[in-house]
Amino acid sequence: MVPPATVAPPEALSGTPEAPAIKEPVKDTILTPRFYTTDFEAMAAMDLRPNEVELEAICEEFRKDYNRHHFVRNEEFEGAADKLDPETRRVFIEFLEQSCTSEFSGFLLYKELSRRIKDRNPLLAECFAHMARDEARHAGFLNKAMSDFGLQLDLGFLTANKAYTFFKPAYIFYATYLSEKIGYWRYIAIYRHLEKHPESKIFPIFNFFENWCQDENRHGDFFDALMKAQPSTVTGLRARLWCRFFLLAVFATMYVRDVARKEFYEALGLDAREYDKYVIDKTNETSARVFPVVLDVRNPRFWERLERLVDNNAQLAAAEASSAPAPLKALRKLPFWIANAAEMARLYLMSPIPSDRFQPAVR
Template identity: 55%
Template sequence: MVNSPPKPTVPESEAKIKALKENILTPRFYTTDFETAAKMDLSAQETELQAMLAEMRADYNRHHFIRDEQFNGSWEHITGEARQAFIDYLERSCVSEFSGFLLFKELSRKLKNRNPLLSEMFNLMARDEARHAGFLNKAMADFGCTMDLGHLTKNRVYTFFPIEWVLYTVYLSEKIGYWRYIIIYRHLEKHPENQFYPLFHYFESWCQDENRHGDIFKALLRSQPQLWKTWQSRLWSRFFLLSVFATHTLTVHERTGFYHSLGLDPTEFDREVIRKTNETSARAFPTVLNTDHPDFFRRLQRCSDLNLQMSEIEQSSQPRWLKVLRKLPLQMKIVGHLLRVYLIKPIDAEALRETVR
């Protein structure tokens, strides 16, 4: 509850433009091979894709992302580490959603005359991502800062990913986003005293956008046999799962103050999100990781501890060359732990798919 008298939020014109803090965990902007994307044969999943396209056209959340009177309050009571942790959460979430918007919009534009079904699908997903990014940016304005998304569009370096990698990574991004939102939402339903800002009331419908997008990418992935029928696809599935899960663990433990303010244990939250995303991924990927192996979370936690040590070094006043030198052995240890996790015997999702559970 807000105890201070309500007051208008900070006008966006008066909000401070927040500079994006770049590090290895900062969400990237992507581009891809549009020619290969245009040539994808979707016939194996066309019925499912058409059904999901109809659902996207229905736009169930078109009236959802509208700020109501709950936002007409003062947020000055959120201070210190909790305030900064929440702003950092909003920043990364906003950049991540905006990254999805840019990629989907460009795919839609480039495929318009080559693959109309895929073009419209990406256009509607871009619509959703734009709403999410805009809503998060307005939330940042309540705390006196905003992201200059136009500046980011023009000045940020874009990373090239083959379309096959895009299908793997965006599927995982959407599904892990779903589980993050729904777990927070369900927790706050049980503990409304920790609901310190109205954004969280929107998470139930919000996460359904993430789930729909993930289902679309599952259908796209399953329409391409080379992405789930080959031995290479088994290796890539494990690689992308581990990459996304390791990034999640490191990010969660970098902003523990945010999760504590919600009444969540960061480590338990991280592990539940990873377990649920891994289970969901078994519906799309040929193999998934064995999260029950005793080394799995132990080594991911060790990577997080090493990452926090590197953050302390980075924040020190030492010369740049000395920081690089001191971080190098820690980086090598992280790589070693991740390699050992990767080599844990995976779970054959294709075999499980034929088993009644």
């Protein structure tokens, strides 16, 4: 599939009058956000009739655009960047970059889907257009926050130069559903924590997280309804296996990444591990509403094995940072890649929980 190079980022996502420096994108790794493309013909041909009423209701919610006046900067942003110490500044810029890239990835995918299928599947195209609008708004707001630190991502450059991963439509549904729902729980958890501990609010962007995460939640609800309109994605053995795979991939990636940058969460007064355990548990619980199975994330062995991934990742990072020649680096990394593959296999083979028997936590 050809990357959507024809999709130009909105003006809100590029340049500012202050002309901040263009930040060089971080090197792609297994933990960095990816850009996706899919089978547009298959998406256009989808029959929505099995769940058309719910999808139309969700589209009507999108049309109302509840957050159209929400992302407006105020005087709190003036000088806020100058108050951060160098280490907090570094990890916060990293958070902004990763978040902006992730939101922009969603914008590109949804915008291209809307453009490609609008003539054959107008309801689906309209839903994707509204979600692209939301993601563009989020990415622009994050990129503007980066400009407070004298930096900005060149999103047009990313559009044309970043590698695109092809996913079949069903895989897009699983991955984006989880991305949106985990985004909701991540944002609302931070917002509620900072409500109780305002002294840990290092930057005013967190004031926007409550309404912001509702966009994520609505997007996740859309993919929930879309999967129910395509029953094969959430019923049968193949669906159970793929749902397990994507749950594990999303949870493991988040945990390893967040523990590796725990300083950001410490700056907010959070423990990265406890925060991730909460977010993963709530996302797993939410996923039981549509996925046929979910993971046994309350099993201590699940977290022990994630910790082994964290340790292996630290060794991989140390090998990469060394001054050794590339072949020697690869040789040093090999045992840890093998160990990671083994741990992921063990995690995947842990018995899942059928969603109809899943019991939400009592809190």
